[in-house]
Amino acid sequence: MKYCFGVDVGGTSIKMGLFREDGDLLEKWEIVTRQENHSDEILPDIAESVSAKIKEYRLTREMVTGIGIGVPAPVTEDGIVNGCANLGWEYKEVKREMESLTGLLVRVGNDANVAALGEMWKGAGAGQRNLVMVTLGTGVGGGLVVGGKAIAGAHGAGGEIGHMCVNYKEKEVCGCGNSGCLEQYASATGIVRIAKKRLEGNSENTVLTSENLTAKQVFDAVKAGDQIACEIAEEFGNYMGHALANIAAIVDPAVIVFGGGVSRAGEILLDYVRKPYQERAFFADRAVKFVLAELGNDAGIYGAAKLILE
Amino acid sequence: MKYCFGVDVGGTSIKMGLFREDGDLLEKWEIVTRQENHSDEILPDIAESVSAKIKEYRLTREMVTGIGIGVPAPVTEDGIVNGCANLGWEYKEVKREMESLTGLLVRVGNDANVAALGEMWKGAGAGQRNLVMVTLGTGVGGGLVVGGKAIAGAHGAGGEIGHMCVNYKEKEVCGCGNSGCLEQYASATGIVRIAKKRLEGNSENTVLTSENLTAKQVFDAVKAGDQIACEIAEEFGNYMGHALANIAAIVDPAVIVFGGGVSRAGEILLDYVRKPYQERAFFADRAVKFVLAELGNDAGIYGAAKLILE
Numbered sequence: 265m266k267y268c269f270g271v272d273v274g275g276t277s278i279k280m281g282l283f284r285e286d287g288d289l290l291e292k293w294e295i296v297t298r299q300e301n302h303s304d305e306i307l308p309d310i311a312e313s314v315s316a317k318i319k320e321y322r323l324t325r326e327m328v329t330g331i332g333i334g335v336p337a338p339v340t341e342d343g344i345v346n347g348c349a350n351l352g353w354e355y356k357e358v359k360r361e362m363e364s365l366t367g368l369l370v371r372v373g374n375d376a377n378v379a380a381l382g383e384m385w386k387g388a389g390a391g392q393r394n395l396v397m398v399t400l401g402t403g404v405g406g407g408l409v410v411g412g413k414a415i416a417g418a419h420g421a422g423g424e425i426g427h428m429c430v431n432y433k434e435k436e437v438c439g440c441g442n443s444g445c446l447e448q449y450a451s452a453t454g455i456v457r458i459a460k461k462r463l464e465g466n467s468e469n470t471v472l473t474s475e476n477l478t479a480k481q482v483f484d485a486v487k488a489g490d491q492i493a494c495e496i497a498e499e500f501g502n503y504m505g506h507a508l509a510n511i512a513a514i515v516d517p518a519v520i521v522f523g524g525g526v527s528r529a530g531e532i533l534l535d536y537v538r539k540p541y542q543e544r545a546f547f548a549d550r551a552v553k554f555v556l557a558e559l560g561n562d563a564g565i566y567g568a569a570k571l572i573l574e
Numbered sequence: 575m576k577y578c579f580g581v582d583v584g585g586t587s588i589k590m591g592l593f594r595e596d597g598d599l600l601e602k603w604e605i606v607t608r609q610e611n612h613s614d615e616i617l618p619d620i621a622e623s624v625s626a627k628i629k630e631y632r633l634t635r636e637m638v639t640g641i642g643i644g645v646p647a648p649v650t651e652d653g654i655v656n657g658c659a660n661l662g663w664e665y666k667e668v669k670r671e672m673e674s675l676t677g678l679l680v681r682v683g684n685d686a687n688v689a690a691l692g693e694m695w696k697g698a699g700a701g702q703r704n705l706v707m708v709t710l711g712t713g714v715g716g717g718l719v720v721g722g723k724a725i726a727g728a729h730g731a732g733g734e735i736g737h738m739c740v741n742y743k744e745k746e747v748c749g750c751g752n753s754g755c756l757e758q759y760a761s762a763t764g765i766v767r768i769a770k771k772r773l774e775g776n777s778e779n780t781v782l783t784s785e786n787l788t789a790k791q792v793f794d795a796v797k798a799g800d801q802i803a804c805e806i807a808e809e810f811g812n813y814m815g816h817a818l819a820n821i822a823a824i825v826d827p828a829v830i831v832f833g834g835g836v837s838r839a840g841e842i843l844l845d846y847v848r849k850p851y852q853e854r855a856f857f858a859d860r861a862v863k864f865v866l867a868e869l870g871n872d873a874g875i876y877g878a879a880k881l882i883l884e
Contacts, residue, residue: 338858341703341721392728393651393728394727394728406824408824408825410720410725410727410732411651411723411725411726413721413723415720415721415825415826416721416826417704417720417825417826417827418702418703418704418826418827418828418829418862419826419828419858419859419861420826420858421823421826421856421858421859422720422824422825422826423824423826424823424824424826424856424858424859425823425824427823427856428820428823428824429816429819429820429854432816440856440857441857442854442856506739506742509738509739510738510739510820511824513731513734513735513737513738514716514718514732514733514734514735514738514821514824514825515718515725515727515732515824515825516725516726516727516728516729516730516731516732516733516734517727517728518728518729519728544739544752546731546734546737546750546752547750547751548648548729548730548731548734549729549731549734551729552728
């Protein structure tokens, strides 16, 4: 039995896992993301941690298939990052640098695509080869697995579903510079934005108040039967469901996995998305399953490990 | 050097090609599509034609890598068709049946995806690994190649871009049963539909008349500077360009190839799509190239041959 490492690089911490090739997670740990000097310490820090773990487990290098790495940026098929705002990287040949630091095979992917691969391997999409993962956090991330492979795309920007335009009449500008992006309605921030607009019109007969409002409060109110909260959830669900129907027409997934903080609202969130999805989905795509992510914060290390085993 | 066959099954004729593995087309020919008995003769007819050609070229079976087949229906990764309206097939294990008829390796794909693969191999997308092909004919077909592979999807319905919803306010129903599908605006039929609506409002100062109107007439009038024809082309371009910006956000292609009868309008058609695309594309996708298909009716046999060489 051989071993491999899955690494999930985030802005504040780097999650790492040592796996057996069959997917057994032997140990997981974290190291701090040192952002000084344009984050130039990140790759050497990972290399050092991998080396230490190889010694600790008395493995030889021949027993290690390699290291898979997920990073919060577009990544080309060759493992190159062309700028990563979260880490301060500009052009960086992550695969080449890491291979020369460790002498091990390295593969690199975008963190959202890598998380999708993790859920396909050992999570909510286990056994499937065609999967879309939607990560509803501060933004809307997307990961696509097609025919068992994570999609990188020509510029490493495959799966950027948060920046599909879903409202051509929107006036407010998205972080990307365009207007009407899915992220403006379906992220935690987007849901709060919808809610505040709704509450401007009518803030009676609801437990919700604009001040310090969170997406969690909206869905808690939905569960308590608050009518205005339900209308806000419907608007979110329409944008998300319609966008997913178009995504399904393009990539035809077997399962759509919902992860990220907002998805902790649970099954009720899926219900609000499913109805508009079914109204608009192409007939061949209506059988798609909507499920909640199962691996939580570990999806990244699982998917990164799978990346090296592909 | 080994050889392979590329087969493109259509409703009236079956196009066939004998290729060398390097992509040289040695000979192409057609046989009639016999639709009697639920088209049960199609596969035996192909097998017979392949056998005859093997004899004619004095090949041995060991010299033949296999047969790639494109069919006008969703096809699963296992080469199964679950109904094909154009041919009258219901459930059909095309790969298995054809392998048992010929003793050769067989792979089967959807015709639009296969054509995209052909353009990637030897046509307008040569050298690229990430490509979207849009076929503008009676309908709007889509073929996706991601990481060098044609996308089948979970139900064989990958690339059905003609059935993305692009207008949630549309009242008229598409052939698929939904409303507002891209196909209702961007196909030959769709362009005529847009034009007729436009001419209802104002049929003065234009060479176009509603009677027997064709998409070709619309683009001919555009080239002649007809203002109303230009407005019709703009409406087409907006729907198509905005849909492609969303497709690019999902699969991040390097190149978008336009084929099918409507694309014979040439570069001017691309100009009308490019502008709204650029207005809406995610920044990482703005460098995508728009090109006209190069293989014409041969894209299917080239792509089918490539299917077997993958």
